[in-house]
Amino acid sequence: MLGDRTISAAGRGTLFAWRELGGMTILAGQVLRALLPPRMDAPELLRNMYRMGNRSLPIIALTAFFVGGIMVIQAGVLVKQLNAAGLVGWGAGYAIFREVGPMLIALMFSGRVGSNNTAELATMTVTEQLDGLRALAIDPIPYLVVPRVVAMTVCLLCLTVLGNLIALYGGAFFAMVLLDLEFSTLYYSLVDNIHWLDFVHGAVKAAVFGASIAMTSCYFGISVRGGAVGVGKAVNAAVVAAAISIVMLDFLLTAVLP
Amino acid sequence: MRDVDVSFDGSPVLRSLSLSLERGGRLGILGPAAGGKSVLLKLLVGLVAPDDGAVHILGTDISRGKEKTLMRVRRDVGMLFQNYALFDFMTVGENVAFPLARLGETEEGEIAERVSLRLRAVGLAGSETKMPSELSGGMKKRVGIARATIARPALLLYDEPTAGLDPVTTSKMYELIAADQAETGCTVLAVSSDVGALCGFSTELALMHEGRIRYRGPSEAIGDSNDALVRQFVSGKDEGPL
Known part of the structure; x- marks a missing residue:
């Protein structure tokens, strides 16, 4: 019967979700245990920060520049209707710092770095490299997972701060070109109205999103089963889980943070 | 190890398996594919936990050991994985x-x-x-x-050490393993499906089938076993219980 099947599918889905959530919670506990006091491989941390942070910079900068432009174009209609040019800088800055910057950059980061991380760890798992580490008396959590979690959290925070600034420059550029606004108008609109908490709000979000992307991508990477098909499924699951967690955490943090 | 059971998703892989190895010994384990040979090696390095039974490695019980115990034991164990596991x-x-x-x-x-x-x-x-x-x-x-x-290391575990190697390199590898052992006095456990090469290398052989040891004895006597399955595997004939 369709009803039975629907209930059965819903039950399976719920069990699956709780099992994965439980697995991620256990992994988060192991990561925290390894961080107190910090126990991780320093060269592995630097290697990850370079390839996750430095190499993501061009794509994040390009995206951020145009995001700033989009904000200004969207605001342009209202600015002209209400003759509120003095609010453009503040409006763009407020939205970029608190919401658009952290969220869009996190989604970009998840697509580029998170998926890559899952694929790499999943391949290492199915080719017995993680077992190889364990057999050599190396715990893969402090050696492989913790440096990645720290690197992703720090890198996304830095990329978001940098991306926010580039988005503001992008916004200013397009406002001058498309709306004929003066740079000084935009500048004073921003610095006179923006509050330091707006910046902190976005920075906290970025760090939390970074940790969330790291945990989901590492979890699905090291818990993979099967060969190449399993790796593909793990990457897919990690990207979906990261996107969902970013949106849900964004909602939660927006409600809780000042 | 004594009376060890291991199963995956309800399917038994090792069944009441008991196996002992003297320090400095050289044991070869033969057997058809999917007979539990690789799982046995992973059990010995603590990568697989037994459902039941006891596993002692170099005098330490690792079957109920904590992670710290396992890590300490693993420092004295070297393992070659079937799929290399190179980083x-x-x-x-x-x-x-x-x-x-x-x-x-x-x-x-x-x-x-x-x-x-x-x-x-x-x-x-x-x-x-x-x-x-x-x-x-x-x-x-x-x-x-x-x-x-x-x-x-004091204990060396080789999972198919010569799979994919040509006959000349195969004999060179076994010579190298034997020379290493003679120098360090380590204990060697090698798993392989290559009957000829393993017979020449090991002082003692065991044959595993469906998670159980079907033969254990001197390498040179395996062909004279009373077990038809063992004789068929060693001779490579088509007809028989396998």
């Missing part, structure tokens, strides 16, 4: 050096020298800067052997 983000030299580097007890210069010697011994001199992805399957296997043996 693909490291060069060949870094892979081979890894067991020494993680112990932190050897100076960098000495590590580099020992890596060079080990790679020369397995016929891969000068390959330190290559990445594992640049190597053939047989070369990866030899790098795996170099990595497993460089720290001179």
Whole structure:
């Protein structure tokens, strides 16, 4: 019967979700245990920060520049209707710092770095490299997972701060070109109205999103089963889980943070 | 190990398996594919936990051991994996050096020298800067052997040490393993489906089938076993219980 099947599918889905959530919670506990006091491989941390942070910079900068432009174009209609040019800088800055910057950059980061991380760890798992580490008396959590979690959290925070600034420059550029606004108008609109908490709000979000992307991508990477098909499924699951967690955490943090 | 049971998703892989190995011994384990040989090796290094029974490695019970106990025991165990398990983000030299580097007890210069010697011994001199992805399957296997043996562990576990190697390299590898053992006095447990090569190398053989030991005795006597399954596997004939 369709009803039975629907209930059965819903039950399976719920069990699956709780099992994965439980697995991620256990992994988060192991990561925290390894961080107190910090126990991780320093060269592995630097290697990850370079390839996750430095190499993501061009794509994040390009995206951020145009995001700033989009904000200004969207605001342009209202600015002209209400003759509120003095609010453009503040409006763009407020939205970029608190919401658009952290969220869009996190989604970009998840697509580029998170998926890559899952694929790499999943391949290492199915080719017995993680077992190889364990057999050599190396715990893969402090050696492989913790440096990645720290690197992703720090890198996304830095990329978001940098991306926010580039988005503001992008916004200013397009406002001058498309709306004929003066740079000084935009500048004073921003610095006179923006509050330091707006910046902190976005920075906290970025760090939390970074940790969330790291945990989901590492979890699905090291818990993979099967060969190449399993790796593909793990990457897919990690990207979906990261996107969902970013949106849900964004909602939660927006409600809780000042 | 004594009366060890291991199952995956309800399917038994090892059934009431008991096996002992004297220090300095050289035991070869033969058997058809999917008979539990690789799982047995993983059990001995603590990568698989037994459902039941006891596993003692070098005098330490690892069947109920905590992670710290396992880590301590693993420092004295070297393992060659069936699929090499080389770390693909490291060069060949870094892979081979890894067991020494993680112990932190050897100076960098000495590590580099020992890596060079080990790679020369397995016929891969000068390959330190290559990445594992640049190597053939047989070369990866030899790098795996170099990595497993460089720290001179007390127990060496080889999972299909010569699969994918030509006959000449196969006999060279077994000669190398035997020479290493003679030098260090380590205990060797090798799993393989290559009957001829393993008979020549091991002082004692065991044959595993469906998670049980069907034969254990001197290498030269395995062909005279009373068990028709053992005789068929060793002779490679088509007709028989297998």
